[in-house]
Amino acid sequence: xxxxxxxxxxxxxxxxxxxxxxxxxxxxxxxxxxxxxxxxxxxxxxxxxxxxxxxxxxxxxxxxxxxxxxxxxxxxxxxxxxxxxxxxxxxxxxxxxxxxxxxxxxxxxxxxxxxxxxxxxxxxxxxxxxxxxxxxxxxxxxxxxxxxxxxxxxxxxxxxxxxxxxxxxxxxxxxxxxxxxxxxxxxxxxxxxxxxxxxxxxxxxxxxxxxxxxxxxxxxxxxxxxxxxxxxxxxxxxxxxxxxxxxxxxxxxxxxxxxxxxxxxxxxxxxxxxxxxxxxxxxxxxxxxxxxxxxxxxxxxxxxxxxxxxxxxxxxxxxxxxxxxxxxxxxxxxxxxxxxxxxxxxxxxxxxxxxxxxxxxxxxxxxxxxxxxxxxxxxxxxxxxxxxxxxxxxxxxxxxxxxxxxxxxxxxxxxxxxxxxxxxxxxxxxxxxxxxxxxxxxxxxxxxxxxxxxxxxxxxxxxxxxxxxxxxxxxxxxxxxxxxxxxxxxxxxxxxxxxxxxxxxxxxxxxxxxxxxxxxxxxxxxxxxxxxxxxxxxxxxxxxxxxxxxxxxxxxxxxxxxxxxxxxxxxxxxxxxxxxxxxx
Amino acid sequence: xxxxxxxxxxxxxxxxxxxxxxxxxxxxxxxxxxxxxxxxxxxxxxxxxxxxxxxxxxxxxxxxxxxxxxxxxxxxxxxxxxxxxxxxxxxxxxxxxxxxxxxxxxxxxxxxxxxxxxxxxxxxxxxxxxxxxxxxxxxxxxxxxxxxxxxxxxxxxxxxxxxxxxxxxxxxxxxxxxxxxxxxxxxxxxxxxxxxxxxxxxxxxxxxxxxxxxxxxxxxxxxxxxxxxxxxxxxxxxxxxxxxxxxxxxxx
Ligand SMILES: Cc1cc2nc3c(=O)[nH]c(=O)nc-3n(C[C@H](O)[C@H](O)[C@H](O)COP(=O)(O)OP(=O)(O)OC[C@H]3O[C@@H](n4cnc5c(N)ncnc54)[C@H](O)[C@@H]3O)c2cc1C
Ligand code: FES
Numbered sequence: 001x002x003x004x005x006x007x008x009x010x011x012x013x014x015x016x017x018x019x020x021x022x023x024x025x026x027x028x029x030x031x032x033x034x035x036x037x038x039x040x041x042x043x044x045x046x047x048x049x050x051x052x053x054x055x056x057x058x059x060x061x062x063x064x065x066x067x068x069x070x071x072x073x074x075x076x077x078x079x080x081x082x083x084x085x086x087x088x089x090x091x092x093x094x095x096x097x098x099x100x101x102x103x104x105x106x107x108x109x110x111x112x113x114x115x116x117x118x119x120x121x122x123x124x125x126x127x128x129x130x131x132x133x134x135x136x137x138x139x140x141x142x143x144x145x146x147x148x149x150x151x152x153x154x155x156x157x158x159x160x161x162x163x164x165x166x167x168x169x170x171x172x173x174x175x176x177x178x179x180x181x182x183x184x185x186x187x188x189x190x191x192x193x194x195x196x197x198x199x200x201x202x203x204x205x206x207x208x209x210x211x212x213x214x215x216x217x218x219x220x221x222x223x224x225x226x227x228x229x230x231x232x233x234x235x236x237x238x239x240x241x242x243x244x245x246x247x248x249x250x251x252x253x254x255x256x257x258x259x260x261x262x263x264x265x266x267x268x269x270x271x272x273x274x275x276x277x278x279x280x281x282x283x284x285x286x287x288x289x290x291x292x293x294x295x296x297x298x299x300x301x302x303x304x305x306x307x308x309x310x311x312x313x314x315x316x317x318x319x320x321x322x323x324x325x326x327x328x329x330x331x332x333x334x335x336x337x338x339x340x341x342x343x344x345x346x347x348x349x350x351x352x353x354x355x356x357x358x359x360x361x362x363x364x365x366x367x368x369x370x371x372x373x374x375x376x377x378x379x380x381x382x383x384x385x386x387x388x389x390x391x392x393x394x395x396x397x398x399x400x401x402x403x404x405x406x407x408x409x410x411x412x413x414x415x416x417x418x419x420x421x422x423x424x425x426x427x428x429x430x431x432x433x434x435x436x437x438x439x440x441x442x443x444x445x446x447x448x449x450x451x452x453x454x455x456x457x458x459x460x461x462x463x464x465x466x467x468x469x470x471x472x473x474x475x476x477x478x479x480x481x482x483x484x485x486x487x488x489x490x491x492x493x494x495x496x497x498x499x500x501x502x503x504x505x506x507x508x509x510x511x512x513x514x515x516x517x518x519x520x521x522x523x524x525x526x527x528x529x530x531x532x533x534x535x536x537x538x539x540x541x542x543x544x545x546x547x548x549x550x551x552x553x554x555x556x557x558x559x560x561x562x563x564x565x566x567x568x569x570x571x572x573x574x575x576x577x578x579x580x581x582x583x584x
Numbered sequence: 585x586x587x588x589x590x591x592x593x594x595x596x597x598x599x600x601x602x603x604x605x606x607x608x609x610x611x612x613x614x615x616x617x618x619x620x621x622x623x624x625x626x627x628x629x630x631x632x633x634x635x636x637x638x639x640x641x642x643x644x645x646x647x648x649x650x651x652x653x654x655x656x657x658x659x660x661x662x663x664x665x666x667x668x669x670x671x672x673x674x675x676x677x678x679x680x681x682x683x684x685x686x687x688x689x690x691x692x693x694x695x696x697x698x699x700x701x702x703x704x705x706x707x708x709x710x711x712x713x714x715x716x717x718x719x720x721x722x723x724x725x726x727x728x729x730x731x732x733x734x735x736x737x738x739x740x741x742x743x744x745x746x747x748x749x750x751x752x753x754x755x756x757x758x759x760x761x762x763x764x765x766x767x768x769x770x771x772x773x774x775x776x777x778x779x780x781x782x783x784x785x786x787x788x789x790x791x792x793x794x795x796x797x798x799x800x801x802x803x804x805x806x807x808x809x810x811x812x813x814x815x816x817x818x819x820x821x822x823x824x825x826x827x828x829x830x831x832x833x834x835x836x
Pocket of ligand 2: 654656658
């Protein structure tokens with residue numbers, strides 16, 4: 001075991017982690033621990049764009065953007081945070097341009113902008129061009145640009161280090177962050193990183209679904225690490241299902257395709273979104289479009305022999321436009337489906353895409369221990385966090401924005417904190433939990449296989465807590481997850497070695513997914529209303545009287561060692577906007 | 585009612601032609617043996633699936649010790665470049681039907697970088713070469729308050745080389761790199777190109793001097809292996825030629 005000491009430790013090197021690292025490295029001795037090489041992070045898969053009311057191509061302002069964000073989130077958004085997001089968006093985009101990001105340009109040489117779902121002129125009048133983009137590779141360009149600037153700033157990375165535990169020490173009755181425990185993939189060695197400040201930027205947890213746009217590595221490690229240490233997770237029942245994943249595979253086809261004029265059609269060739277969202281049509285917010293697709297499918301208007309998908313039609317767009325604006329996604333259709341998008345519509349289905357919930361933070365990125373108390377020295381930003389700027393449903397292009405705005409804020413706040421504060425003592429045997437976990441898996445003689453449990457988890461999640469939910473389906477999921485958690489205790493791995501033991505890490509990642517799936521299902525069961533991404537067929541309406549509040553889920557361990565999820569609630573911050581019915 | 589489960593696995597398997605393929609994988613684990621060996625795995629698989637799906641099938645159902653890197657599974661993150669039937673490709677972007685599944689499919693780690701375990705190689709020298717070419721925008725003078733202007737034509741000038749995902753498929757397909765690991769390699773030159781031809785950048789001269797080194801662009805023998813290997817379709821050799829020309833004319 002090795003012990004390292006840094007002022008600031010950042011967990012994750014996606015967009016949020018690297019944006020934080022650029023700030024923190026300038027201000028404090030910083031280490032970035034990442035389970036993937038930085039440029040492998042899933043930010044690189046983002047396609048469509050990053051929202052900011054630059055008003056380069058038409059009138060726009062941050063107040064309209066704030067409104068759209070609040071409305072898109074079905075009023076569960078904390079409005080003070082949304083205002084910061086929309087205001088700081090402009091500098092966030094300009095900063096990236098100055099760092100070198102090759103945005104698409106207008107004829108006048110400014111950053112070009114395009115339409116995206118839910119973004120509107122003057123509080124819903126008509127779609128507005130607010131998304132700054134680089135073809136359909138915006139995330140790739142953000143990730144590359146941030147990595148390039150990390151190289152420039154000399155950011156210190158520990159690549160292929162998996163953070164598996166959060167260290168907390170109680171000082172005078174206050175729980176403080178003391179550091180993290182990491183597992184080095186190459187050697188199997190365990191490292192303690194003692195740090196004055198820790199920032200989680202470890203991304204989402206979409207891998208508990210089977211049809212998903214998320215990478216294999218998005219297993220919610222950060223959320224699980226803090227949750228296991230008694231800290232809450234906020235709004236985990238809210239997960240976004242993106243309307244246009246490649247049929248069966250889940251690979252994303254950006255909403256930018258509809259922003260460029262693409263149309264969704266059912267088996268009769270009908271542009272069905274006109275029925276569900278007369279103004280915004282195909283560009284209504286994602287939860288609305290995903291439900292509309294499944295309604296078409298259920299009512300027998302799906303495409304294909306099994307009627308189990310619909311089409312994304314780009315055939316009326318000029319090939320030059322597809323080549324210039326959507327080169328990657330058209331190539332995905334060719335590579336994975338053998339379909340030529342110039343001439344043929346692309347089969348699609350909704351795909352599990354984005355975790356609105358996560359580790360609760362305030363607008364400085366400080367992690368909350370309950371509704372109001374911060375954990376000194378602990379920060380989170382990006383998809384792992386819940387500020388909450390996305391509420392019940394995130395608008396497209398608002399996450400690339402979120403990671404830049406709140407990544408930057410967390411980086412500055414954490415480094416300033418580490419400048420003013422001293423190290424907290426490490427708890428006794430800081431490595432104990434991780435050592436126990438690793439040894440148990442390595443020595444297990446159990447009969448359960450990781451892949452089997454993971455598949456069953458994904459199947460139950462897809463079937464029971466996806467776009468449509470009811471009391472009964474969620475209960476089915478809760479029960480199944482309970483069974484899988486019990487079986488997980490009996491899981492065994494084949495690779496017993498120390499070197500690059502990905503067999504072991506997949507087992508640990510599965511444990512994280514199981515914990516988070518349970519939190520999600522339990523939170524969803526208790527929310528007896530429909531709001532944004534959480535749609536209950538047995539409670540189809542939004543219920544502001546009883547449920548205009550954030551869910552806070554805590555892990556409780558009984559005297560006999562049984563683990564349960566305890567739910568509490570937190571008020572929503574409302575400033576300018578009163579809840580209204582959400583129409584597109 | 586539950587969300588309709590779209591993929592009806594059973595119905596599908598009756599209809600779809602699963603085939604039997606052999607994956608012949610180069611195995612190496614110094615914890616077990618100092619020698620690398622070939623190992624065959626028989627798989628029942630839909631030929632429309634990816635080579636990566638096949639590797640997962642092995643790891644998840646047959647042999648958990650098989651080790652490889654992967655993340656995004658759709659050709660974006662650059663984790664899983666490997667030699668498949670003797671050619672560098674991304675396992676997640678190669679469909680089984682496209683690589684003659686009648687014969688055993690050979691899968692080896694990319695060449696020229698030290699193998700650490702099975703298909704995992706040491707990427708450090710590769711990233712070091714990348715870092716050495718100053719892969720970041722360099723500007724002088726006061727920052728404008730708004731964005732720097734750049735015409736669509738100037739933006740287009742370096743578009744091709746912005747696509748690089750640092751998978752190392754090009755560099756590890758280059759015979760010069762195999763023989764001499766000191767050579768910067770195509771990927772580093774591609775990333776230098778990305779900035780040399782960016783109208784906003786002011787460090788082109790410095791980068792050219794770095795590449796003028798004895799281990800720089802002049803080592804390239806224009807074998808086009810790199811262009812063939814690039815999973816992003818970057819015209820790598822052309823980019824290298826443009827850098828060579830810029831070194832001669834000092835115009836870029
Ligand atoms: C296909 C796709 C397209 C998208 N398109 C858009 C778009 O157009 N616009 C938009 O706004 N949003 C988009 N999104 C959403 C957005 O891209 C993501 O929400 C965002 O990039 C997440 O960034 P992040 O930095 O929080 O996490 P990530 O980029 O996922 O990075 C997570 C990091 O954490 C590290 N990590 C994870 N676990 C550990 C651990 N245990 N120890 C150490 N390190 C760890 C990983 O190595 C990685 O570096 C898209 C998402 C997807 C999947
Ligand atoms: S797994 Fe990401 S490129 Fe293949």
